[in-house]
Amino acid sequence: QQQVKQSPQSLIVQKGGISIINCAYENTAFDYFPWYQQFPGKGPALLIAIRPDVSEKKEGRFTISFNKSAKQFSLHIMDSQPGDSATYFCAARGSSGSRLTFGEGTQLTVNP
Amino acid sequence: ETGVTQSPTHLIKTRGQQVTLRCSSQSGHNTVSWYQQALGQGPQFIFQYYREEENGRGNFPPRFSGLQFPNYSSELNVNALELDDSALYLCASSPGLAGKETQYFGPGTRLLVL
Numbered sequence: 618q619q620q621v622k623q624s625p626q627s628l629i630v631q632k633g634g635i636s637i638i639n640c641a642y643e644n645t646a647f648d649y650f651p652w653y654q655q656f657p658g659k660g661p662a663l664l665i666a667i668r669p670d671v672s673e674k675k676e677g678r679f680t681i682s683f684n685k686s687a688k689q690f691s692l693h694i695m696d697s698q699p700g701d702s703a704t705y706f707c708a709a710r711g712s713s714g715s716r717l718t719f720g721e722g723t724q725l726t727v728n729p
Numbered sequence: 730e731t732g733v734t735q736s737p738t739h740l741i742k743t744r745g746q747q748v749t750l751r752c753s754s755q756s757g758h759n760t761v762s763w764y765q766q767a768l769g770q771g772p773q774f775i776f777q778y779y780r781e782e783e784n785g786r787g788n789f790p791p792r793f794s795g796l797q798f799p800n801y802s803s804e805l806n807v808n809a810l811e812l813d814d815s816a817l818y819l820c821a822s823s824p825g826l827a828g829k830e831t832q833y834f835g836p837g838t839r840l841l842v843l
Contacts, residue, residue, distance in 0.1 A: 621771075623771075651831070653834075658836070659836055659837075660733070660819050660821075660834035660835050660836045660837050661772065661819070661834045662834065663831055663832075663833070666831070706771050706772070708771075715760075715762065715777040715779075715784050715785040716762070716774035716777065716785055716787060717762075717764075717772070717774065717821075717832060718774070719771030719772050719773070720771050721769075721770055721771050722769070722770065722771050
């Protein structure tokens with residue numbers, strides 16, 4: 618049973634545009650929601666994370682928006698750059714758990 | 730400070746064989762988690778070790794087993810390999826209590842089962 622659903626599967630954006638990736642979760646026990654960036658041949662790297670007591674978190678060009686009632690969260694990449702081209706994964710973890718549950722990933726391509 | 734390292738980087742095995750993958754956690758980290766990432770999918774949690782004890786296991790059969798050593802490095806062992814075991818195996822380490830902190834991933838070991 619997939620507990621974190623991610624969309625879209627792939628996304629093409631022009632340089633300078635805004636990239637938006639969405640995730641929805643089912644388990645209300647989740648209390649930590651990170652986003653990871655993965656380049657080919659590399660392991661996932663933490664980009665930004667949020668806890669459900671805030672509705673938005675911004676770090677540089679990256680923003681997480683969180684809607685607890687809808688059980689949804691999204692990643693916004695402002696002023697997207699070709700170097701942002703990678704696969705992005707949302708994930709979730711429960712307060713009593715050790716495991717990260719990942720979405721299926723979004724392959725982002727930023728055209729110059 | 731060195732990051733998470735894994736060995737080998739690539740491995741080819743045949744069905745029915747056994748494999749051992751290794752992970753050295755980041756300095757100061759006492760928790761190691763293992764994930765399986767099939768092609769085109771998100772990582773799936775296999776299990777976690779905290780101070781040499783298993784601390785949580787995902788939906789993987791018993792032929793997937795692990796160890797954590799006193800220096801907090803770790804091994805993932807897979808017996809009776811199946812074709813579907815072909816994947817990128819990721820190790821992640823974290824400081825503090827049982828993986829509740831940020832998990833930092835290694836580059837992975839790419840396993841191909843023929």
